[in-house]
Amino acid sequence: MIDRAALLYLDATSDGPNPESWVDGYGYFKAAEARAKVMGSGLTSADPIATQRIGEAMALLTRAVPKPTPAAAPPVEPSALLAASSNVTLVVGKFR
16 A cells, blocks of 8 residues: 555656545555554564554655645655655565
């Protein structure tokens, strides 16, 4: 969900505001946020590094898409969000 949110944020900010991609990315962000709350301490004890990477990506998403309506200018550099998303993918890939 984090990777989809990051990709949609890139799409939403690349060629001027794209409200559809923005709201879809916001939805994926909120779904990832809810999932992280459900997993909570179970993930922390199982893999503290994955927990840290997820926290970093979620912090960027919180700044990037704080609401479902697009910002006039991207609040977060899309490449930073994509990098954080890739870091999550790298550490959680072992859980699949």
